[in-house]
Structures are given as C-alpha cells and as structure tokens.
Amino acid sequence: MKKHGKKYVEASKNVDRNKLYDFKEAIKLVKSTSTTKFDSTIEVAFKLNVDTKKADQQLRGSLVLPQGTGKTQKVLVIAKGDAASAAKEAGADYVGDTDMIEKIEKENWFDFDVIVATPEMMPTLGKLGRILGPKGLMPNPKTGTVTMNTAKAVEDIKKGMIEYKTDTFGNIHSILGKSSFTEKALEENLVYIYNTIVKAKPQTIKGTFIENISISSTMGPGIKIDKNSFDN
Numbered sequence: 001m002k003k004h005g006k007k008y009v010e011a012s013k014n015v016d017r018n019k020l021y022d023f024k025e026a027i028k029l030v031k032s033t034s035t036t037k038f039d040s041t042i043e044v045a046f047k048l049n050v051d052t053k054k055a056d057q058q059l060r061g062s063l064v065l066p067q068g069t070g071k072t073q074k075v076l077v078i079a080k081g082d083a084a085s086a087a088k089e090a091g092a093d094y095v096g097d098t099d100m101i102e103k104i105e106k107e108n109w110f111d112f113d114v115i116v117a118t119p120e121m122m123p124t125l126g127k128l129g130r131i132l133g134p135k136g137l138m139p140n141p142k143t144g145t146v147t148m149n150t151a152k153a154v155e156d157i158k159k160g161m162i163e164y165k166t167d168t169f170g171n172i173h174s175i176l177g178k179s180s181f182t183e184k185a186l187e188e189n190l191v192y193i194y195n196t197i198v199k200a201k202p203q204t205i206k207g208t209f210i211e212n213i214s215i216s217s218t219m220g221p222g223i224k225i226d227k228n229s230f231d232n
Contacts (some may be wrong), residue, residue: 021225027186033220034179040218042176047211050170060165061142063196067185068160070178075157076112076119083150090154114155116145
C-alpha cells in the first residue's frame with residue numbers, strides 16, 4: 001500500500017472523501033491543499049461510461065483552455081513552403097522538414113513539447129512512429145496537429161491548447177492549470193473542459209455519460225466533484 005508523506009496526510013484531513021463538492025468549492029479546496037513548494041499543477045479526471053473497445057466510443061480531441069495551462073509549450077512544425085513560413089511568423093520554436101525528422105532519428109533530439117505537421121509530411125514523419133508514438137508526440141488530425149493551417153495550430157498551442165483522449169478504462173485526464181491561478185481562472189478552465197466533454201458524448205451512449213469527476217494538485221489529495229453543480 002502506498003505510503004503518503006506528512007503534508008499529504010495533513011491536507012487530506014481537510015477533504016471529505018465521501019462528499020461530492022460543488023465545483024467552485026472544490027477549486028477553493030484544491031488550492032488550499034496544494035502542499036508543494038513549487039507551483040504545482042492542478043489536474044482533473046473524468047470517469048466516463050464508455051466502452052473503449054468500440055471505435056466510436058474512443059474520445060480524442062483538443063481544446064484551448066480560456067485561461068491557458070500556465071506552461072509555455074515548445075512547438076516543432078514539420079512543413080515546407082508557405083506553411084513553414086506561416087509557422088515561423090506565428091512563433092513556432094522550430095520549423096523544418098526532413099532535416100528535423102533526421103535530427104530526431106539520428107540525434108535522439110526532443111527539445112520540444114508538441115509537433116505540428118502538414119499532411120504531405122506525415123508519410124515521412126510516420127516512419128518515426130515507434131519513437132514518437134510512445135512519447136505521445138505523433139501528430140493527429142483529431143487533435144488539430146496535422147493541418148495546413150500551421151499558424152493557427154501554433155497560436156492555439158501557445159495560448160494553452162491541450163489534447164485529451166480516453167484511456168483503456170474510459171478515463172480522461174487533463175491539466176486544469178497551476179495552483180497559482182486564481183479561483184476564477186481555474187473555474188473557467190474547468191467549466192470549459194466539462195462542456196467540451198459533454199458535447200463529445202458519442203450518440204451510442206445511453207443513460208449516464210460522465211460517471212464521476214475529481215480534481216487534485218501535484219502530490220495533493222483527490223477531491224470529488226458533484227457534476228450537477230455545473231448546471232447551477
């Protein structure tokens with residue numbers, strides 16, 4: 001059984017594990033139970049009533065958090081011509097085509113957080129699937145990272161774009177922000193993520209879609225949220 005430190009144990013005393021908190025109350029509580037000396041990350045987890053063995057019930061997409069993530073993402077764009085020029089103007093950290101692909105393959109170079117690629121570059125980039133796939137770095141049309149509009153992709157990522165997808169158990173985990181964020185900023189991000197997931201409900205799902213929601217800070221206790229509080 002996992003043993004927690006003194007700070008975690010003390011913080012946990014303030015959380016009723018059997019209670020479903022109003023989301024605004026949960027935000028206030030997650031900030032107060034953040035015990036790290038650094039600016040910890042606040043995360044949210046959704047347990048969904050989906051069968052991930054069925055392709056139409058595997059949720060995957062991207063969204064731009066209205067208040068950002070609190071982290072600056074380094075963006076690599078794999079493109080040629082106008083798409084490459086547009087990416088540079090939009091503020092991409094690195095732009096190239098086969099030269100960048102070779103750099104990753106030969107130098108094991110990973111000084112970036114997200115890759116954006118144009119469709120024409122995907123066959124060449126796809127050869128690095130065994131390297132990029134396990135790291136979650138392979139671009140995907142569903143998340144907006146395979147596109148001809150490289151400028152918009154770069155701008156969205158810099159603003160606070162995050163990707164989300166269901167894991168094997170039907171859970172979606174997402175960054176919500178940092179503990180230094182105001183309660184209002186975290187609330188805005190949480191409501192936006194919640195609404196995005198609600199709209200992504202597969203048509204084949206009958207009855208309850210979101211089974212439960214919880215938030216936590218880095219090394220902090222989980223706090224369960226009453227999903228009905230979003231309707232108030």
